[in-house]
Amino acid sequence: MSYKTLDDLDDGQRVLLRADLNSPVEEGRVQDNRRFARHARTVRELVEKGHRVAVLAHQGRPGRDSFVPLEQHADILAEHVDQPVKYVADTYGPSAIEAINDLAPGDVLLLENVRMTDDELPEKEPEEHAKSGLVKRLSREFDAYIGDGYSVAHRKHASIVGFPLVMDAYAGRVMVAEYEANSSIASKEFDGEVTMVAGGKKATDVIEVMTALEDKVDNFLLGGIAGELFLRAVGYDVGRDIGDMDLYDEQYHRNREKIQHMIEAHPSELVYPTDLAYEDENGERAEVTVSDVKNKDHDYLDVGADTTSRYADIAAHSGAVFVKGALGVFEDERFAYGTTNILEAIAACDGFSVVGGGDTSRAINMYGLREEDFSHVSIAGGAYIRALTGKPLPGVEVLKRANEAEAEVAE
Known part of the structure; x- marks a missing residue:
């Protein structure tokens, strides 16, 4: 049994939409990002079908500079929805309830940062959250709950798992698109080899994904911190901290057994970098063959040209490609070569592609x-990893439970 979607929702309802509008905050200004654009599609569809829409979202965590109210978010969302989005500096108190009751068909209201309530953040089971003041009070004001915050679906927070137990619940368009694309590596058969780009700084996450998918992936294109750690494990003098660096040694020792398992169990599936790029004494990009590295004395910031060419060729001829982490520090144009070229190869190929x-x-x-040149570009981080590793997502599972419970009642 799966979840219900917006296709199952009657028009003209009072709906509570849980979105994820969490964004970078720079000098007090909330930055626009693709999350607004994605959720705006769901909001526009609800508006067009005459729903009264209240949006529940979060920003940052208590104690962090990014923990701010959602007033700016309302303005950004309004630009994407192409209509006004009202804002109330309250989540479920009297001001919020009044603003909800004032909604007319087609109106959109953004409630205050849900993490500013005491009920939201504790990790609890859905049954406990369903009894919280947040869930009990807001659920009385709506006909349906729509879970669209896939990128927070790995959290057991009140606004994510509590409402589906006490309300008619549906998966929004973002939730459906993300869940189906990100879990496809474990659930679909592809016409051709399955390739994963395994890079980035968070090697522990990448290695967890690799071990979970060891029997599903034909080619692991290694890069970033994980790439160096695997090279270290097979005897090359890389993958070590230098100076005050703290990226390699701890992650290597923590994941050593998993790395060794992958090397022994899947030697033909691991594709190693043969050259790496670094910043020379003149501030220019320079490259070195991995076998020529003796006593690592550079921070390697990208894979080299030979590695990039090999990786791009493998990706271009794959039936499916999943990207988990960049191949280099692409924010610096000098070291974006590996990442941009592999993405261009994936965009040009005919296979299924997901960028994490x-x-x-x-x-x-x-x-x-162009985003449209990929099958799916995910807006999720932790939820993307959980989907790839086959772990259940509480925010998805509770939508399925709600549908199952309704089906049992109907019988």
Whole structure:
């Protein structure tokens, strides 16, 4: 049994939409990002069908500079929806309830940062959250709950798992698109080899994904921190901290057994970098063959040209490609070569392609690539990893439970 979607929702309802509008905040200004554009599609559809829409979202965490109210978010969302979005500096108190009751068909209201309530952040089971003041009070004001915040679906927070137990619940368009694309590596058969780009700084996450998918992936294109750690494990003098660096040694020792398992169990599936790029004494990009590295004395910031060419060829001829992490520090144009070229090869291939959320997906916009040339560009980070590793997402599972419970009642 799966979840219900917006296709199952009658028109003209009072709906509570849980979105994820969490964004970078720079000098007090909330930055626009693709999350607004994605959720705006769901909002526009609801508006067109005459729903009264209240949006529940979060920003940052208590104690961080990014923990700010959602007033700016309302203005950014309004630009994407192409109509006014009202804002109320309250989540479920009297001001919020009044603003909700004042909604007319087609109106959109953004409630205050849900993480500013005491009920939201504690990790609890859905049954406990369903009894919270937040869920009990807001659920009385709506006909339906729409879970659209896929990128927070790995959290057991009140606004994510509590409402579906006490309300008619549906998966929004973002939730459906993300879940189906990100879980496809474990659930679909592809016409050709399955390739994963395994890079980025968070090697522990990448290695967890690799071990979970060891029997699903034909080619792991290694780069970033993970690439150096695997090279270190097979005897090359890289993958070590130098100076005050703290990226390699701790992650290597933490994941050593998993790395060794992959090397022994899947030697033909691991594709290693043969050259790496670094900044020379003149501030220019320079490259070195991995076998020539003796006593690592550079921070390697990208894969080299030979590695990039090999990787691009493998990706271009794959039936499916999943990207988990960049191949280099693409924010610096000197070291964007590996990441941008592999993305261009993936964009040009005929296979199914998913680019993971977070930093890697930013390279698409930074270097003029088109999002529509990929099958899916995820806006999720932690939820993307959980989907790839086959772990259940509480925010998805509770929508399925709600549908199952309704089906049992109907019988």
